[in-house]
Amino acid sequence: MLTRLKYVSRFARPMSPADVQAIVEAAQRHNATIGVTGMLLAFGEVFMQVIEGPTEAVRALFGRIVADPRHRDVILIRSQRVDRAIFAGWSMRLLELDAAARREAGPLLVLIDAASRGGGRDADLLRDIDDMTWRTLGERVVTLRPTG
Ligand SMILES: Cc1cc2nc3c(=O)[nH]c(=O)nc-3n(C[C@H](O)[C@H](O)[C@H](O)COP(=O)(O)O)c2cc1C
Numbered sequence: 001m002l003t004r005l006k007y008v009s010r011f012a013r014p015m016s017p018a019d020v021q022a023i024v025e026a027a028q029r030h031n032a033t034i035g036v037t038g039m040l041l042a043f044g045e046v047f048m049q050v051i052e053g054p055t056e057a058v059r060a061l062f063g064r065i066v067a068d069p070r071h072r073d074v075i076l077i078r079s080q081r082v083d084r085a086i087f088a089g090w091s092m093r094l095l096e097l098d099a100a101a102r103r104e105a106g107p108l109l110v111l112i113d114a115a116s117r118g119g120g121r122d123a124d125l126l127r128d129i130d131d132m133t134w135r136t137l138g139e140r141v142v143t144l145r146p147t148g
Pocket of ligand 1: 023026027028030031040047049051061064065066067068070071092
């Protein structure tokens with residue numbers, strides 16, 4: 001049985017593309033050794049990440065990710081048992097969005113703040129964050145050029 005987990009967070013401080021790339025490269029190396037796959041979306045000051053793999057590995061990894069000082073307000077959107085990995089073959093795939101998506105991150109940051117203040121327990125708010133992140137991604141999916 002696998003677990004797939006999704007969260008959003010915000011940058012703790014400004015991050016360059018190279019900073020994000022460094023996170024991804026380290027994640028790819030480590031995830032490959034623990035059987036975890038997933039994707040990381042970075043836009044505006046927002047991260048959204050999906051990690052999936054053996055339940056214990058995902059749980060332990062998420063504990064480390066939450067404690068990482070490079071981001072804050074880590075809001076768990078969903079954690080579920082799944083039969084198979086949807087990001088199989090991607091030890092960690094980075095999807096970077098364009099400038100328009102960065103502008104759209106503004107309202108999302110407000111929601112993340114609100115969710116963080118409420119301890120991430122407001123289910124409606126979590127669903128709104130989820131919807132808004134996927135919408136931002138979905139509208140751009142045709143222009144995405146994922147690498148790595
Ligand atoms: C947004 C974000 C996503 C991350 N994703 C992963 C990941 O998928 N896999 C991973 O091993 N580390 C990831 N990290 C890095 C971990 O938080 C942590 O730095 C790394 O696992 C090393 O942990 P350690 O210092 O406890 O050894 C991520 C960090 C951030 C800020």
